[in-house]
Amino acid sequence: MEKALIYSYLLDGKGGGKSMTAEEITQWQPSDGLLWVHLDYSVEGAPEWIFAQKDLPNVCAQALLHEETRPRATLVGSGILMSLRGVNLNPSADPEDMVSIRVYADKNRIISTRHRRLLTVADIVTSLDENRGPKDSGEFIQELVRGLTLRMETTIDMLEERTDDLEDTVIAGGKNGLRSELSAVRRAAIMLRRYLAPQREALSRLCGEQAPWLTETHRIGLRETSDHLLRLLENLDSARDRAAVVQEELVNHMSEQMNQRMYVLSLVAAIFLPLGFLTGLLGINVGGIPGAENNQAFFWFIAILCSLTALQVVVFKRFKWM
Template sequence: MNGLLYAYLMDGKGSAKRLDWESVNKWKPQDGPLWLHFDYTSPETIDWITSNSGLDEVVIDSLLSEESRPRAAMVDGGLLAALRGVNLNPGSDPEDMVAIRLWVEQDRLITTRRRKLLSEDDIIKAFEANQGPENTSELLVEIAGNLISRMGGTVEEFEDRTAQIEEDIIDTESYSLRSKISELRREAIMLRRHLAPQREAMTRIQTEKIAWMQDRDRVYLREITDQLMRFTEDLDSVRDRAAVSQEELSNRLAEQMNTRMYVLSIVAALFMPLGFLTGLLGINVAGIPGAEYRFAFWVFILFLCAVVILQILIFKKKKWF
């Protein structure tokens, strides 16, 4: 079956046996906890979940829905949840998060996704090393924990980029930093927007009265939720630091511009009377003073120099520079 990505029968000792589709159809709850992992876009998946899974219509719609906003709810003793993880697939943007939908019962866990999750590979490797989950409760905790722990690298990258931008503002004050800051703020805001509902979903899971969930798993879920909250707070810090950096950069660039305009204004003020005098004596009419005197040009140059010196003295007295 093309839509069935993985099917594992857990032995309760940290290992699991991979099943084919024929074995899945013969499975009974007394055989042991079963994990079924599907690609929900496959027609075969849609047909099996709709016709053969025995699930409620609400659960079926959620497992096959394109809508993947993080959430959690109890339905007839089972847990229905949707969680998201950072997209670490090659060529993808981290803020373009990947989603996994879960239906968890005491003896069966069904997950669906469209894009590959690296977290699923971690669980399979744990099964192969006889260190995997022993039941559906632990498997749920493992999936949630792997999804959230992988966010740490992305959040740290955001913090490093923020620190680098803060240093660059002091060193370069370049206009190109504006686009870097805007991109960082956009990515942090988008990732933060996805993590807020996930935090609520995780809190809902750990507070629900789930009969088949062990107290130890609730403690692990609480630690995972705390880690998610720290990531959310770190993203808030990145966003605020980026906003402060953007404001600081704008102030520095505005100060640069004001300094340059001030210098240009001083230069213009110095040359304004010189331009007036040279223009006045450059008109082609009779009666220009000194027209017949052979040293008139040099006398006029000395006069202009005296005017400039006088202007500089006046500007310094007024503390204009």
């Protein structure tokens, strides 16, 4: 368990907390105060310790160790089991590759697990060290979901700004490499929405759960975060739809350019088709070619070709092909 332990705090109920060792955790009693244990579920010792907690429902123990999770919030007995997602702000990582965190919380204890680092958890640790952290389980959940949502806002704002830049570039006439960038924006928006939509539903459900330690003040804070997440989802949908419109406009521009080029090539081919036929016909190496013995025949032939070209141009203009 010591290898899997990332953070462990005994909250004092005043915004601060005391860091605890693995040995101190084993000696903890509910009367000592609110205990928060944060583990890496993939490290040896974490599953054994979690399943050793006798008052932890077996379904919650299994959920804390699942690798693949979908955002949810469920009342289990007097505790709440949650699976949440946060944007991946780790170095060399894509923000849309979201990091999961699993949390079981009741009045006396909070157990959270993850595999990849989540900056929101580090923010909570900092706030506890500075005596401005959560005072109870309800405030802990409130701070966690609010921190996850605020970091999502930064990522979604950057996605919207990127969409604005691409839209301006397309309007200005720039097209090189934009299709791949627009596809990347749409792909990022789709991946983010995949988890944000169920996370918003989970927060809405959490606001309605009747856990005895979850007060009306906690529910108001969670409801505000849920509304904030709804606005972010709307912004995300807007960025995705705008990227789709810009990509469609880009395709239309490229199709129009292609049609214009094909139009010019078609006109050139139409003009030179009869000219090529005549020059090919008179260029065959057989006897009886008209003008073969006349020194002025070449110049007359050139005049005929020029006249034919002028006649074609007149006909094309008459039929509005040019």
